[in-house]
Amino acid sequence: xxxxxxxxxxxxxxxxxxxxxxxxxxxxxxxxxxxxxxxxxxxxxxxxxxxxxxxxxxxxxxxxxxxxxxxxxxxxxxxxxxxxxxxxxxxxxxxxxxxxxxxxxxxxxxxxxxxxxxxxxxxxxxxxxxxxxxxxxxxxxxxxxxxxxxxxxxxxxxxxxxxxxxxxxxxxxxxxxxxxxxxxxxxxxxxxxxxxxxxxxxxxxxxxxxxxxxxxxxxxxxxxxxxxxxxxxxxxxxxxxxxxxxxxxxxxxxxxxxxxxxxxxxxxxxxxxxxxxxxxxxxxxxxxxxxxxxxxxxxxxxxxxxxxxxxxxxxxxxxxxxxxxxxxxxxxxxxxxxxxxxxxxxxxxxxxxxxxxxxxxxxxxxxxxxxxxxxxxxxxxxxxxxxxxxxxxxxxxxxxxxxxxxxxxxxxxxxxxxxxxxxxxxxxxxxxxxxxxxxxxxxxxxxxxxxxxxxxxxxxxxxxxxxxxxxxxxxxxxxxxxxxxxxxxxxxxxxxxxxxxxxxxxxxxxxxxxxxxxxxxxxxxxxxxxxxxxxxxxxxxxxxxxxxxxxxxxxxxxxxxxxxxxxxxxxxxxxxxxxxxxxxxxxxxxxxxxxxxxxxxxxxxxxxxxxxxxxxxxxxxxxxxxxxxxxxxxxxxxxxxxxxxxxxxxxxxxxxxxxxxxxxxxxxxxxxxxxxxxxxxxxxxxxxxxxxxxxxxxxxxxxxxxxxxxxxxxxxxxxxxxxxxxxxxxxxxxxxxxxxxxxxxxxxxxxxxxxxxxxxxxxxxxxxxxxxxxxxxxxxxxxxxxxxxxxxxxxxxxxxxxxx
Numbered sequence: 001x002x003x004x005x006x007x008x009x010x011x012x013x014x015x016x017x018x019x020x021x022x023x024x025x026x027x028x029x030x031x032x033x034x035x036x037x038x039x040x041x042x043x044x045x046x047x048x049x050x051x052x053x054x055x056x057x058x059x060x061x062x063x064x065x066x067x068x069x070x071x072x073x074x075x076x077x078x079x080x081x082x083x084x085x086x087x088x089x090x091x092x093x094x095x096x097x098x099x100x101x102x103x104x105x106x107x108x109x110x111x112x113x114x115x116x117x118x119x120x121x122x123x124x125x126x127x128x129x130x131x132x133x134x135x136x137x138x139x140x141x142x143x144x145x146x147x148x149x150x151x152x153x154x155x156x157x158x159x160x161x162x163x164x165x166x167x168x169x170x171x172x173x174x175x176x177x178x179x180x181x182x183x184x185x186x187x188x189x190x191x192x193x194x195x196x197x198x199x200x201x202x203x204x205x206x207x208x209x210x211x212x213x214x215x216x217x218x219x220x221x222x223x224x225x226x227x228x229x230x231x232x233x234x235x236x237x238x239x240x241x242x243x244x245x246x247x248x249x250x251x252x253x254x255x256x257x258x259x260x261x262x263x264x265x266x267x268x269x270x271x272x273x274x275x276x277x278x279x280x281x282x283x284x285x286x287x288x289x290x291x292x293x294x295x296x297x298x299x300x301x302x303x304x305x306x307x308x309x310x311x312x313x314x315x316x317x318x319x320x321x322x323x324x325x326x327x328x329x330x331x332x333x334x335x336x337x338x339x340x341x342x343x344x345x346x347x348x349x350x351x352x353x354x355x356x357x358x359x360x361x362x363x364x365x366x367x368x369x370x371x372x373x374x375x376x377x378x379x380x381x382x383x384x385x386x387x388x389x390x391x392x393x394x395x396x397x398x399x400x401x402x403x404x405x406x407x408x409x410x411x412x413x414x415x416x417x418x419x420x421x422x423x424x425x426x427x428x429x430x431x432x433x434x435x436x437x438x439x440x441x442x443x444x445x446x447x448x449x450x451x452x453x454x455x456x457x458x459x460x461x462x463x464x465x466x467x468x469x470x471x472x473x474x475x476x477x478x479x480x481x482x483x484x485x486x487x488x489x490x491x492x493x494x495x496x497x498x499x500x501x502x503x504x505x506x507x508x509x510x511x512x513x514x515x516x517x518x519x520x521x522x523x524x525x526x527x528x529x530x531x532x533x534x535x536x537x538x539x540x541x542x543x544x545x546x547x548x549x550x551x552x553x554x555x556x557x558x559x560x561x562x563x564x565x566x567x568x569x570x571x572x573x574x575x576x577x578x579x580x581x582x583x584x585x586x587x588x589x590x591x592x593x594x595x596x597x598x599x600x601x602x603x604x605x606x607x608x609x610x611x612x613x614x615x616x617x618x619x620x621x622x623x624x625x626x627x628x629x630x631x632x633x634x635x636x637x638x639x640x641x642x643x644x645x646x647x648x649x650x651x652x653x654x655x656x657x658x659x660x661x662x663x664x665x666x667x668x669x670x671x672x673x674x675x676x677x678x679x680x681x682x683x684x685x686x687x688x689x690x691x692x693x694x695x696x697x698x699x700x701x702x703x704x705x706x707x708x709x710x711x712x713x714x715x716x717x718x719x720x721x722x723x724x725x726x727x728x729x730x731x732x733x734x735x736x737x738x739x740x741x742x743x744x745x746x747x748x749x750x751x752x753x754x755x756x757x758x759x760x761x762x763x764x765x766x767x768x769x770x771x772x773x774x775x776x777x778x779x780x781x782x783x784x785x786x787x788x789x790x791x792x793x794x795x796x797x798x799x800x801x802x803x804x
Contacts, residue, residue, distance in 0.1 A: 018172050025176035025209065033155060033179055036186040036202050040148060053079050053136045056090060056103035056110075065089040065099055065125070066106040070256050075136070082136040084124065091130060092123035103251060108197065110135055150330055151185035154178040157334035164342050170220040171341065177213035178334055184210050200245055207244040211237035211269040218276040221295070222288045234272070240265045270303070283789060283796055286531055286557040291340040293349045298336020300356060302329040308363070348559045350423060354415040361411065362404050422552050426562050429453040430569045437576045447545060450537075450573045451476040454549060454566070460756070461532075465546040472546055483525050483744055486546065491517030492525075496536055497543055502563040502570070503534045520618060524729030524745035530753075533558055535570035537577065544577055555791045616731025621678040622690040622723060622771060623748050624663065625755035626654060626697055628671040629718040647671060650717060653700050661693045662686075666742055674752075676743045679730040687725050687774040691767065694721040695778070695802075698764045718804060722755030723767040724748075725774065753790045754799065761785070763801035772800040 018026060057069035068088045071079050079085075090098055093110045101109070110120060122135045158178030165171040184206035215234035219226050243265060245251070246258035253261075274296075281292045306329070339346055378392040385392070417424045433453040440446045447464050455462035455478055463482045465472035472486040486492070495503075495514055505526050508514045518526070535547040547570060552558070558566070628650060654673055658665055662683045663675045675693070677686035701717045726747035754766040765782075772779050779800060787796035 019169070022172045022176055025213070026179070029176055029179040029183060029205075029209070032202055032205060033151075033183045033186075036183060036198075037148070037151060039198070040151075040186040044145070044148070054084060056107040058102045059098075059100050062100040065091055066101055066103050068124075069103065069254070072259075078136045082133050083131075084122075084133065084136060085126060087126075089125040090122065091125055093135070094120050108200075146328075147185040151182040153331035154182035154185075154334050157338045158182070160338055161341055170217065170222070173213065173217040173220045174337060176209070177217040178337075180206050180209035180213050181334075204241045204245045208238050208241035211240050211265070215269065215272055215276060218273055218280070218295075221277075221280050221292070222284050237265065237269055237272075240269075270299075273299070283787065285789065285795065286551065286555050287344060289555065290344045290349060290557055293353060294336050294340035294344060297349060297353060297356065298332045298334075298339075301336075302332045304360070305329055308367075345557070345560060348561050350420045350556075350559060351416075351561070354412055354419055355408075357415045357419065358408050358412040359404075362407055366404060420556075422554055422556070423559070423562055426454075426565055430565050430572075433569055434572055437572060440576060443544075443577060446573055446576050447476060447537075450547065450569070454547060454569060460553065461548075461550040461752075463548045465548065467542070467544050475545075482548070483528055483742070486525065492519070492522045496534070496546065499534075499536050501567040502558075503536075504558065504563070505529045505532050505534065508534075521616075521729050521731065521744065524618075527746040528744045528749045530749050531557065533563065533566060535566055537570050538574040544574070547573075551791045553791065555789065617729065618727050619679050619730050620726065621676050621728050621730065621743055621747065622686045622725045623728065623743060623751035624658075624675040624677065624690050624694060625722045625751050626673050626675070626694070627720050627755055629720050629759060646717070650701065654697055657693055657696045657700065661689045661696075663689065663693055674743075674748075676728075676730070679728075679743065680741065685775075687723075687771045688778045690723050690725075691765075691771065691775045691778040694723060694765045694767075697721060698802075719764070720755050720758035721765045722751045722753065722758060723765070723771050724751035724754060725768065725770040726750070750790075750797065754797075757788070757790060757799070758801075761788075761799075761801050762804060764804045765802040767800050769798035769800070 053072050053075035054068050055070045055072070056066045059066045066089070068084060068086050068090065070086060090106055090110070092098060093106070096109055098106045098109065110122065120135050121132050123130060123132050125131075155178065158175045161171050161178075162175040183202055186202065212234040215237065216231055219231060219234075240262065242252055243258050243262045246253035247262050277292055277296055281289055284292055374396045378389050378396055381387070381392040381396070413424075430453070433450060436449055436453075437446060440449055447466065451462065451464050460478065461482045462476075462478045463474055464476040465486050466475035474482060495508070509523070509526055529548060530551055532548055532550045535549070536543055537545040537547060549558075549566070628647075650671075651668060651673070655665060658673075658675050661677075662681075663677045664680065666674045666676050675690075677683050677690045677693075683689060698719060698721065701719050724747050726745075728743040728745040728747045730741075730743045732741055750768060754768065758764065758766045767775075767779070767782070772782065772784070779802075782800040782802050785799045785801055788799050789796050
């Protein structure tokens with residue numbers, strides 16, 4: 001599942017388009033933020049941005065005075081220089097008597113008396129002795145414009161997101177969340193009592209909503225439905241509001257407790273956010289996972305430097321200025337959300353992640369060397385070379401730092417292999433292909449080598465379609481659910497003929513100038529290919545072949561860099577095919593196609609023989625895929641004759657069971673079979689028939705052994721079955737010398753994916769929710785798995801499984 005970025009045709013955004021909760025949050029937060037931003041700018045222009053240097057406790061009685069309860073961390077020096085101590089009584093602020101006042105009222109009164117160029121006086125009493133001092137004020141640890149920049153970045157990005165995806169639940173929740181975070185950066189006005197009160201109020205509002213709304217937005221990041229009680233869980237972090245206010249004024253919680261608890265609550269929010277993003281990643285499809293990576297990368301770049309610097313400053317307090325600088329990365333958080341939603345493929349986020357991992361490892365090594373190894377080496381060098389130890393330490397530190405770049409060049413490829421092995425496999429496959437293509441002697445050698453190297457990248461299914469007499473038919477294939485032929489007449493063929501680079505199937509379907517003009521059969525063919533890629537291959541100036549790569553095993557999308565590599569590979573294959581004459585290309589394609597030919601299944605042949613028409617068009621069917629599990633491993637220990645006999649026995653057994661329950665065998669492919677229920681002959685309760693068929697196939701094969709009955713290495717055959725019900729295009733697809741009856745589309749693709757998923761789920765049978773609901777009397781023993789991420793699918797699919 002991925003974030004929706006569909007625009008509305010009319011106005012891009014309006015309050016009425018928001019859900020009620022988000023609408024009221026926007027009505028509250030946007031005006032408050034605008035007022036706070038203007039007020040903050042005014043106070044900053046007058047040089048009055050500051051923070052309280054001390055906390056005040058309530059007076060113990062009507063005749064007593066409030067007392068200094070604690071000192072703001074980091075303000076000890078300025079408080080000591082003013083002569084203020086914990087326990088001192090606060091008698092007056094200027095001419096205002098504080099007898100009997102609460103700590104909150106006394107603190108607000110003191111802070112509100114600041115004026116341009118003048119700090120208020122405090123009358124205090126220590127050990128019974130009264131005296132007057134100038135009120136100490138803690139200066140902000142950052143330049144005055146930093147909070148405004150951070151606040152503006154969150155507000156602007158939040159608005160851009162809601163403009164880009166006004167109907168998306170995720171965008172609607174992100175906008176108020178970002179407004180709350182924007183407001184949290186503006187808590188420092190002074191000059192008067194009402195401004196101080198407004199500061200506390202707006203800061204409390206921002207802390208009330210910032211944590212819960214951010215977590216809620218993360219839950220809805222992929223527009224995935226969530227239970228109401230789950231969406232309400234983040235509101236436990238609303239306790240940040242009173243805790244944050246107490247850290248400034250000592251009310252309603254003691255300041256000592258609040259100053260410790262508030263940072264811990266912030267850390268808890270980030271930990272919860274990380275857990276939610278991880279759960280989103282698990283649920284997401286290829287695009288959604290890429291969007292989650294962008295968000296996580298933004299948080300990493302924003303928070304990792306701050307975490308490292310915080311640890312460093314804790315060890316070396318004099319380097320506090322580094323702490324302020326480390327916060328410059330915080331605007332990357334909203335920017336990462338914006339990129340994830342508006343242009344998730346703007347850059348290769350995978351390469352950025354591996355580069356970040358590489359530099360992070362090197363930074364840890366370099367910093368460790370600077371603080372632990374370099375001082376000792378510098379001392380030894382200084383003694384042996386008679387130079388200043390500081391000079392030696394500086395030179396050694398610079399030398400160690402300069403090794404970072406060459407080490408990064410070696411480390412990042414290793415990181416790529418660890419984190420993104422498929423991209424490494426594509427790069428290696430293209431390199432090997434480029435090196436070996438010149439040695440190919442026939443067009444068949446060229447295409448076979450291309451298929452072997454490109455399919456090694458982990459894409460499944462994979463196919464090469466060769467051009468024979470104007471039709472593209474399968475000449476090389478791995479995996480299930482591949483169309484037998486591609487009709488390249490009309491618009492479908494025109495798009496392929498003028499394409500000179502890799503074409504993503506999803507891009508084809510969502511781009512109007514490419515999708516307009518596609519027939520129902522064309523769309524069904526593209527649906528069957530899922531999130532795959534088509535590579536055009538040319539020979540003698542014409543389109544000679546099409547290479548199809550299915551979704552990657554990881555479920556990730558093909559990056560722009562990978563598409564460039566694949567395009568280069570296709571062009572290299574095209575260049576090699578230029579060496580062969582057109583007649584030779586045609587003959588080789590015919591030869592390869594004949595080796596891949598599927599025969600006409602019996603049920604279809606009987607329909608034809610009886611004179612009945614094979615109706616074409618959209619029809620609801622139930623599709624079943626069955627595959628021998630571990631076929632390659634079984635075949636490795638058997639003689640060719642035994643392999644042939646085993647497959648024949650399996651095929652005959654499965655065929656009998658399918659025909660017994662009214663199914664139509666559409667294709668055989670080595671160890672696999674595709675069956676349709678409900679076409680070309682209508683079948684009542686087709687879902688139940690398919691489930692009964694699957695159960696009987698599993699039971700029958702448990703008693704079937706590989707090889708001859710007396711073979712010592714005989715082993716029980718296990719199968720995996722996938723079943724899906726839905727609309728499909730059924731009808732004839734033109735091949736080289738005949739028409740092939742088949743079923744194409746999303747349902748076929750799903751059934752093939754469910755069959756492949758059976759291994760991962762350790763299940764004998766995997767069915768979709770539609771089949772389960774309609775065959776409820778046949779699914780005893782099945783377990784409902786709920787929404788499950790399936791490679792090559794846009795959204796998670798609810799599945800039911802029967803264990804092996």
